[in-house]
Amino acid sequence: MSTITLAGQALEVDEGGFLLNPDQWTPEVADDLARQAGIDPLTERHWQVIDFCRRDAAEKGTPPSLRRITKVLGVPTKELYTLFPKGPGILAARIAGLTKPKGCV
Amino acid sequence: MKKLLILGGGTAGTLMSAKMRRALPRDEWAITVVDQDDTHVYQPGLLFVPFGVYRARDIVRSRARYAPRGVELILAGVDRIDPDASKVRLKGGTELSYDFLILATGSRIVPAELEGLTGPGWQESAFDFYTLDGADRLFHALSRFDRGRLVLNVAEMPIKCPVAPLEFLFLADWHLRKRGVRENVELVYATPLDGAFTKPKASEVLGQLLIDKGIRVESLFQASEVNGQDRTLSSWDGRQLPYDLLVSIPTHMGSQSIGDSDMGDELAFVPTDPHSLRSKGWDNVFVLGDATDLPSSKAGSVAHFQGGVVEENLLRSIGERPLGDGFDGHANCFIETGFGKAVLIDFNYDTEPLPGRFPLAGIGPLRLLKESRFNHWGKLAFQWIYWNMLLAGRELPFVETRMSMRGKWT
Ligand SMILES: Cc1cc2nc3c(=O)[nH]c(=O)nc-3n(C[C@H](O)[C@H](O)[C@H](O)COP(=O)(O)OP(=O)(O)OC[C@H]3O[C@@H](n4cnc5c(N)ncnc54)[C@H](O)[C@@H]3O)c2cc1C
Numbered sequence A: 001m002s003t004i005t006l007a008g009q010a011l012e013v014d015e016g017g018f019l020l021n022p023d024q025w026t027p028e029v030a031d032d033l034a035r036q037a038g039i040d041p042l043t044e045r046h047w048q049v050i051d052f053c054r055r056d057a058a059e060k061g062t063p064p065s066l067r068r069i070t071k072v073l074g075v076p077t078k079e080l081y082t083l084f085p086k087g088p089g090i091l092a093a094r095i096a097g098l099t100k101p102k103g104c105v
Numbered sequence B: 001m002k003k004l005l006i007l008g009g010g011t012a013g014t015l016m017s018a019k020m021r022r023a024l025p026r027d028e029w030a031i032t033v034v035d036q037d038d039t040h041v042y043q044p045g046l047l048f049v050p051f052g053v054y055r056a057r058d059i060v061r062s063r064a065r066y067a068p069r070g071v072e073l074i075l076a077g078v079d080r081i082d083p084d085a086s087k088v089r090l091k092g093g094t095e096l097s098y099d100f101l102i103l104a105t106g107s108r109i110v111p112a113e114l115e116g117l118t119g120p121g122w123q124e125s126a127f128d129f130y131t132l133d134g135a136d137r138l139f140h141a142l143s144r145f146d147r148g149r150l151v152l153n154v155a156e157m158p159i160k161c162p163v164a165p166l167e168f169l170f171l172a173d174w175h176l177r178k179r180g181v182r183e184n185v186e187l188v189y190a191t192p193l194d195g196a197f198t199k200p201k202a203s204e205v206l207g208q209l210l211i212d213k214g215i216r217v218e219s220l221f222q223a224s225e226v227n228g229q230d231r232t233l234s235s236w237d238g239r240q241l242p243y244d245l246l247v248s249i250p251t252h253m254g255s256q257s258i259g260d261s262d263m264g265d266e267l268a269f270v271p272t273d274p275h276s277l278r279s280k281g282w283d284n285v286f287v288l289g290d291a292t293d294l295p296s297s298k299a300g301s302v303a304h305f306q307g308g309v310v311e312e313n314l315l316r317s318i319g320e321r322p323l324g325d326g327f328d329g330h331a332n333c334f335i336e337t338g339f340g341k342a343v344l345i346d347f348n349y350d351t352e353p354l355p356g357r358f359p360l361a362g363i364g365p366l367r368l369l370k371e372s373r374f375n376h377w378g379k380l381a382f383q384w385i386y387w388n389m390l391l392a393g394r395e396l397p398f399v400e401t402r403m404s405m406r407g408k409w410t
Helices: A027-036 A044-060 A066-073 A077-083 A088-095 B011-023 B043-051 B132-144 B164-178 B200-212 B256-260 B300-318 B373-390
Strands: A002-006 A009-013 B002-007 B029-035 B039-041 B060-062 B071-075 B078-082 B087-090 B095-097 B100-103 B107-109 B148-154 B185-190 B216-218 B223-227 B232-235 B240-242 B245-249 B252-254 B285-287 B331-338 B341-347 B356-360 B364-368
Touching (some): A044 A077, A044 A088, A066 A088, A077 A088, B002 B011, B002 B095, B011 B029, B043 B132, B100 B300, B148 B164, B164 B200, B285 B300, B300 B331
Parallel strands (some): B002 B029, B002 B100
Antiparallel strands (some): B078 B087, B087 B095, B107 B252, B223 B232, B232 B240, B331 B341
């Protein structure tokens, strides 16, 4: 656990950089989290994914899997890797202020 | 007569039929189990088939043998479920109605979900071991394999028994060493996870075992395509892994009948209340085992722990009493680590696997999160327990439905 300052707020994050207090998330925090991960700026298309992740997590209690994002939102995997390089599932969840996707134990 | 219908006669369906036959009066309730075939596979045994420890025939029995007295077993595929009308249509056209339905249709692998996997080289240089046929073919390929690179890839989570890929690698290391060819073989573990396992403490211990055994890990590897001609596995982020032998754990999905009946999520797993185990969509439908969409492990031990909860809540539903919150995600599993040793882990929704002794605090004899010979014998003895106690829906020696923190070091 450590504290970082984003969008003028002191935020607590875990070892993976995920917010410990989801209530502190704002769109500005997302911008900064994205910048940290080398995504600058967040485009309309990024926001579609982020909004979907937040909505889905609120409903399901856990961030959506990659497959769920592609199937339900209709964004192809290839594009997700361009939008959120390396690990779109994990990165999108982190920028959306959610927990780390469990990958189901 | 009232009717309880159970779809799926595998681990969960069989143990539920035994439990409910004991719990429900025979003159009031008819119980029917439907399964598509008469081949009940002891699935944990599949892990040992590629290494010749078990032959395919050692781990298969007839389902009919395990249908309890007073339970009707119908061998036919389920075609469609109509949960609004409480009806099920079987392939061939027979229609069944029910008062309560238990979905225990498990999960299946769908290799075609990974581009190219079932193309050229499938079952020649690329195999699965999650089916009887796949495990048997891999046994023949592995016994001839003496040099090159073996890549084990998990295509996508969730999978049944999430530790089985690691066990496969540990056993492969042992198998190749025993044959004196380990130096000629590179073992690679390509996983979509960011470490060896989904839970941090266990991931540390298992990650160290991988290092000790000289197994390379490619983490965050989301497979995009198999090229069977060049024998290359690619990932979405542009990595390429050439292989001589590919062992794939393909995408898992729920039963086709769940998808066709629009009762499942994007992988045809049924949305289920995590604690009561009632389906989210229908009050007279309960779900257990691999068929649920829950974040608990897809494991036989989990189906066993869930069985007690479903029994309790089904009886409450029948008696029109409020449901209890019984299930905590409890799972425990033995992890084979090769050379006659195994690790045991025990965890639930909230508590990750911890070191300690099990099932008796401080005494054991099984050691949690540590390699020991005792654990290995525990794993082999489990086949006997499976056929004789678990499928009969009996309590297992020392094991409780809810996880216990006794004997664990926090
Ligand atoms: C390699 C491997 C190793 C494993 N190791 C372990 C272990 O060490 N410990 C552990 O606890 N678990 C282990 N497991 C997992 C365990 O076997 C499963 O989690 C367990 O069997 C799940 O039970 P189930 O009843 O939900 O599904 P299953 O036992 O798979 O039963 C589902 C049944 O539904 C039937 N069915 C599906 N669709 C239809 C249809 N349309 N019509 C009719 N019938 C249908 C199928 O024929 C099947 O019989 C392992 C699994 C594998 C593959």
